[in-house]
Amino acid sequence: MxxxxxxxxxxxxxxxxxxxxxxxxxxxxxxxxxxxxxxxxxxxxxxxxxxxxxxxxxxxxxxxxxxxxxxxxxxxxxxxxxxxxxxxxxxxxxxxxxxxxxxxxxxxxxxxxxxxxxxxxxxxxxxxxxxxxxxxxxxxxxxxxxxxxxxxxxxxxxxxxxxxxxxxxxxxxxxxxxxxxxxxxxxxxxxxxxxxxxxxxxxxxxxxxxxxxxxxxxxxxxxxxVQFHPTLLFKDGAARGLISEAVRGAGGVLVDENGVSLMEGVHPLRDLAPRHVTAYEIYKALARGTAVFLDIRRVQQFEKQFPTITALCKRNGVPISKGFLPVAPGSHFLxxxxxxxxxxxxxxxxxxxxxxxxxxxxxxxxxxxxxxxxxxxxxxxxxxxxxxxxxxxxxxxxxxxxxxKQLKSESAITLSKEELRARTMKAAGIIRTSECLQNHVSYLEKLGIQKWIESGLDELDRDAIEKIDMHINSYLISRAALLRQESRGAHIRTDFPVxxxxxxxxxxxxxxxxxxxxxxxxxxxxxxxxx
Missing domain, CATH: 3.50.50.60 (FAD/NAD(P)-binding domain)
Structure with a gap:
């Protein structure tokens, strides 16, 4: 047509x-x-x-x-x-x-x-x-x-x-x-x-x-x-959906599994600090093996104020009545x-x-x-x-x-979306290092990323095209993250922390x-x- x-x-x-x-x-x-x-x-x-x-x-x-x-x-x-x-x-x-x-x-x-x-x-x-x-x-x-x-x-x-x-x-x-x-x-x-x-x-x-x-x-x-939203509902080891920042604006507080405030003394705005600050604190707590929750007990009329989040919690078996929603960061905005x-x-x-x-x-x-x-x-x-x-x-x-040249379907058959996601998170997630970024860039180049960029996609099905697009974007993110030798906003390098x-x-x-x-x-x- x-x-x-x-x-x-x-x-x-x-x-x-x-x-x-x-x-x-x-x-x-x-x-x-x-x-x-x-x-x-x-x-x-x-x-x-x-x-x-x-x-x-x-x-x-x-x-x-x-x-x-x-x-x-x-x-x-x-x-x-x-x-x-x-x-x-x-x-x-x-x-x-x-x-x-x-x-x-x-x-x-x-x-x-x-x-x-x-x-x-x-x-x-x-x-x-x-x-x-x-x-x-x-x-x-x-x-x-x-x-x-x-x-x-x-x-x-x-x-x-x-x-x-x-x-x-x-x-x-x-x-x-x-x-x-x-x-x-x-x-x-x-x-x-x-x-x-x-x-x-x-x-x-x-x-x-x-x-x-x-x-x-x-x-x-x-x-x-890449911005990571601090509060995705986290249940059974997986993210289930977004919990809006407006919940913290209405009085929600980030706490660890012992009920200790996560953001106290970290930033003047505490729970309403910029997203890269709150996401990093939650990430560090989870890396230590400590669960993180959003304490919503001070939020008045939660179900009326946040009907979408209430429905999300009910679908995933997280009781609103207890007042603690398990959370973890997840990719949110580019x-x-x-x-x-x-x-x-x-x-x-x-x-x-x-x-x-x-x-x-x-x-x-x-x-x-x-x-x-x-x-x-x-x-x-x-x-x-x-x-x-x-x-x-x-x-x-x-x-x-x-x-x-047109890419053939076999070019993308071996590519796994799940493997790419895991590799991208390890290299270019909330925390980045030169070694992980360089390894990931080299991995993508060895797969043939340059060939994919310069070839037609007519002979691939939609799933294969999505895989190609995902790998190209992972490459663009990782290459730029490797070159920027500082930490700024959502880009955090442990080897260049300033x-x-x-x-x-x-x-x-x-x-x-x-x-x-x-x-x-x-x-x-x-x-x-x-x-």
């Missing part, structure tokens, strides 16, 4: 839907998702949306909190724009019909989460903000948007000289290959959580969009910064991704990225709680405004690039051909805007 559209969006999370919502109603927009439209990280997001809508709050305060949490590894002007535009974007959603939680007097009920200095978290449905927001956008989606489910995008279609993206190639569950043509292809595929053994992400988050962009020649940046400018343009003309798949420079080395949904809302709207100025579609080049001034603002940028260190503390994203 061959189809053409004005804009093609790969992914179905909040950033994708916000983008589709704001594109011209005269444009033909196609949303492609490899599973179902509601199977996204956004849909299961328990946290809210961080936005300055309270008169006693300020954009300056939100910016400062973001910079502190991310250890000043940001494009500062992008953070200022995010916080500044965020309030208007959230108010627009509310005015458009998104129902938010309110106090008895009708004012927004604003929550507190880790590393925030003010109550500024907007919630909808308690701990179901993601689901409510996605449902609102789906219910109000314009008629010009076509949704195609069950098709996995796996390669960018490129011009013959590989200089311009002109579409995407997909594969359905039956193995049929489809071509979608457009001068504007947006990757909104989310993060890479599923390449780790324990994650808060959907199991489909295998980094497909990042691998697609990288193989197409786009730059990726900051891949070493601060790095496909390099984009302020509008969402990548380094490949015709290719764009938005949401967690993109590196916009707003999250630094460690994302501030509830800034992720905000990013999707703000950048989705901003990219739409940019694309609206460059539609209609230009005629696509007559000649297209074809891979000289946050180095000389590394502040320096970014590790990777392409198919090279890896290099770029920039300094105040550098703006250098990508040239293209139409």
């Amino acid at each position: 061959n189809k053409q559209a004005d804009v093609i969006i790969v992914g179905s999370g909040l950033a994708a839907l916000q983008l589709a919502h704001h594109l011209h109603s005269t444009s033909h927009v196609i949303i492609l998702t490899k599973t179902k439209i509601r199977q996204s990280n956004s849909y299961i997001a328990q946290g809210g949306i961080a936005a300055v809508i309270d008169k006693d709050d300020s954009v300056h305060s939100h910016v400062e909190d973001t910079l502190k949490a991310g250890r000043y590894h940001h494009f500062t002007e992008e953070v200022e724009r995010l916080a500044g535009e965020g309030a208007a974007a959230v108010k627009e959603l509310i005015a458009g019909g998104l129902g938010i939680d309110r106090e008895a007097d009708g004012q927004p009920s604003l929550g507190l989460e880790g590393a925030h200095s003010a109550k500024r978290i907007v919630h909808s449905g308690g701990d179901a903000t993601g689901r409510h927001t996605v449902e609102h956008l789906l219910a109000t989606l314009p008629a010009n948007v076509e949704i195609i489910e069950g098709e996995m995008a796996y390669e960018c279609l490129l011009s013959e000289d590989r200089s311009v993206c002109i579409g995407v190639k997909t594969k359905n569950k039956e193995g049929q290959i489809h071509h979608y043509w457009s001068s504007h292809v947006v990757l909104a595929t989310g993060g890479i959580g599923a390449i780790y053994p324990a994650t808060s992400n959907q199991p489909t988050m295998t980094g497909d969009g990042i691998a697609m962009a990288f193989r197409a020649g786009a730059e990726v940046t900051d891949m070493e910064f 601060m790095g991704g496909i390099s984009v400018d302020s509008n969402g343009c990548t380094t490949v003309p015709g290719l764009y990225a938005v949401g967690e798949a993109a590196h916009s420079g707003v999250h630094g080395a460690n994302r501030l709680a509830s800034n992720s949904l905000l990013e999707g809302i703000v950048y989705g709207r901003r990219l739409a405004a940019f694309l609206n100025r460059h539609i209609p579609v230009k005629s696509r080049p007559a000649d297209m690039f074809y891979y000289e 946050e180095e001034v000389d590394w502040c603002g320096k970014r590790i940028v990777q392409t198919k051909d090279q890896i290099n260190i770029r920039g300094g503390q105040h550098e703006r994203n250098p990508i040239r805007i293209h139409a």
